[in-house]
Amino acid sequence: MPWIGMYIAAASAVCSLAMAADAFNGFRSKKLWFPCKYFALNATSLTLLAVTMKFTVDLTTKMVGLAKFSSLVLMSTAMSNSMTSLASMDNNELLLNLTALTILVFTIAGNVCIYYIQIDFSTWLLFEMIVVIVIIFLLLIILYCSSLVIPTAKRYIDSKYHEMHKIARVEGGDCRLTIDEMRIMIRRYWVMAETGSPQFVMARSVLSATSGLICLSMALTLVEAHIRLNMLYFMSYPLTKTNYKWSIMWILYIQSSGVVLGTIAPVSRWFFAFRFKISETGLKNLKDELKIERYWTLRLVEWRESLLHLRIRHHRCRKLLHDAKRLLLNICIGVQILVVLTSKLILLISAIYGNVILLSFHHIKILKRPDPRASDEGSDLNPYVLLLEGEGELPKKILTNICNEVDKLIQTGRRRQPMNLLKLLNMSKNFDGVIKFDDNKEVPSLHSQEPHNCWSLSVVTLASIATALPNISKHKFNESLSGVSEGLYFVKLIEKYMDGDGELTSIRNAADVVWVGVELYNKWHSRNESKLPKLYARAARTIRYS
Structure with missing residues (x-):
């Protein structure tokens, strides 16, 4: 049983560190609305919370109420901390994750009630436990209320983005932009992207501020319980008189630390929400x-x-x-x-x-x-x-x-310029060769259905041909491969956002597989050509017969 207790403590530590990582990431990036990057409401976090709550739902062992109370407060803290992560989910993910969380909450509440009906029914800590259970259900209702508004808010923000996109495009014009004008345009689109982020929209809502205030009150209640029991039992209340023995101390301290770390993000959202509301107070009735x-x-x-x-x-x-x-x-x-x-x-x-x-x-x-x-x-x-x-x-x-x-x-970007790519581009006089190579008349298709054009496949194919050219120094060869590798990053980034329907997914995957052979093994295709797709084989045979 002590080693099972250490397993519970380890799960609690992982949850605590994930919430602390989100808080650190928010301070580091100055995003004081603290986006959920490491601790979100998903299958992994729900599994960790279920392991963390194992001590709470245990009905077969004698345990002190403070450890059970700290577990429940950690549960409420985790729910409040992961609230903004709901905005990053689609409808199916929202339904599945909230259903799983509801099952977990009802299981915890039922087991706690059964335990105190059978064991202990007349302590002050019992009243605090009941309050925490009620708070957990209240947070669950707030999560459901937030999930109901997320799809509507996304549609509203998306429509406003398209309106502002048209305005920004008209103001930018079709002419060539200067560096200062380009900087202004990037700022405008960056502001639209940041303020229209679903997690940012959820973080600045009144529901998020309420959950932060609830999280703060639960943390203060846990602190009060620690101080009261320490004074009541003079630092010697029996924590180790359970089947979990010495591991109960680890569980209590780790979960209490997790409450402190997990309270940072929700309380900060509430604090900045009411601080920004101060300037508006009195302007409206x-x-x-x-x-x-x-x-x-x-x-x-x-x-x-x-x-x-x-x-x-x-x-x-x-x-x-x-x-x-x-x-x-x-x-x-x-x-x-x-x-x-x-x-x-x-x-x-x-x-x-x-x-x-x-x-x-x-x-x-x-x-x-x-x-x-x-x-x-x-x-x-x-x-x-x-x-x-x-x-x-x-x-x-x-x-x-x-x-x-x-x-x-x-x-x-100015400090970390792709130097090898710039050298490669400076060595090129024009791109007429690429145009001729990409012409279907010069390189006929090997099958009847011509695939859609894909930049990365053309770039990878030309790089594959370059590996077969003789009398090239190894230094220039490595520089060329490095330049192509740096350029492919931008090519894939553009293709990813231009191919919204996913029509070029298989072709881009084929280009990635070919590039692995070219960059790492200086080969233009895999040894087993039968496993390549038809488009892949076309690129390989084109190189072979060139």
């Missing part, structure tokens, strides 16, 4: 502040008004089922409105009281001090910020961080 935008309930309304696709001939049964569906969805719409309304009210109260606290510590001057650089850089980029209906203007600080990020990437 209470009715406008608590207005429920259409996108919050649009999907539920569409489901309510849609036809129930069931082949039932009996008219009365169909009517009863349709009325039952409408009643159920009306209840869901009411719950959705209640959750969103409560979240808006919580954020508004946080902004009001936060304003008072900041005034008392004289920090409000720092928040309202204008940044001339931010105003100069962000004035022409505000129209390209993609916001949902009812969202306030993006703070200048965030817009400045976005601009600084793209400037850093431009500077990085």
Whole structure:
């Protein structure tokens, strides 16, 4: 049993480190909305959480309540921490992951209730356990409410992006752009991409701020439980009188540390949400502040008004089922409105009281001090910020961080130029040879169906021919291969985004396989030609007969 306890502690450590990595990544990239990159709601994280909660759902061993309580707080912290990851999922992934999480939550709640009914029913820690269970269910409801608005928000942001894309393309013009004009265009598209990121849209929502406040309250409750039990038992409360023995200490300390690390991202989202709300407080009346935008309930309304696709001939049964569906969805719409309304009210109260606290510590001057650089850089980029209906203007600080990020990437590109590719291009007088080589009249097709044009396949084929040319020094040969390798990175990047329908996927895969043989083994095709696709064989035979 102690080694099983260490297995639980190891799973808890992995979850804690993943949440800490997301927090570190957010601080490093100055994305204080903390995107979920390492700890997201998926099959891996749910499996780790199930292992972490094994100690909590164990009904066969005697255990102290504090360890069980820390496990439940870690569960609520993980749910709040991974909330923004829902925005990166499609509808099927949302359904599967939330269903799995619901099963896990109900299993945990049922086992905890059974344990305390049988073992211990009259402690103060029991009341705290019940509160945490209720909070976990509340977070689950918030996750479901968020998942219902994600598809609608994506469609809305996508439509706004296409509108701004047309405007940016008209302003950019069809003429050749200068370096400064190109820099401005890159900034505009970068702002649209960053502000339209699904995780960023979810992170700045009122539901995300509410989950952050709940996460903070649970962490403070765990701290209070530690202090109270330490004072009550004078640092000697019996943690090791269980079947898990000494491993229970590892579980408790690791999970408590995980709560602290996992609270950073949700609390930061809540803190910056109410801090940015401070500047808007007083500009709107209470009715406008608590207005429920259409996108919050649009999907539920569409489901309510849609036809129930069931082949039932009996008219009365169909009517009863349709009325039952409408009643159920009306209840869901009411719950959705209640959750969103409560979240808006919580954020508004946080902004009001936060304003008072900041005034008392004289920090409000720092928040309202204008940044001339931010105003100069962000004035022409505000129209390209993609916001949902009812969202306030993006703070200048965030817009400045976005601009600084793209400037850093431009500077990085200047420092890390593909030197071998530039040498290869400078050695080329023109590209007439490539045009002739890519002409079907010069190189006839080996089969009746001509494939679509693929740049990477032509580049790889020409590089394969170059490997067979005699009297070339090894140094120039390696430089040429390095230049082609650097150029293929950009070619594949362009092909990936231009081939939206995936028509060139098999051809690009064939080019990748050929390039592996050329770059690593200086061979123009695989030894076993029978395994190559037809397009592959065409490229290989073209090289052979050239």
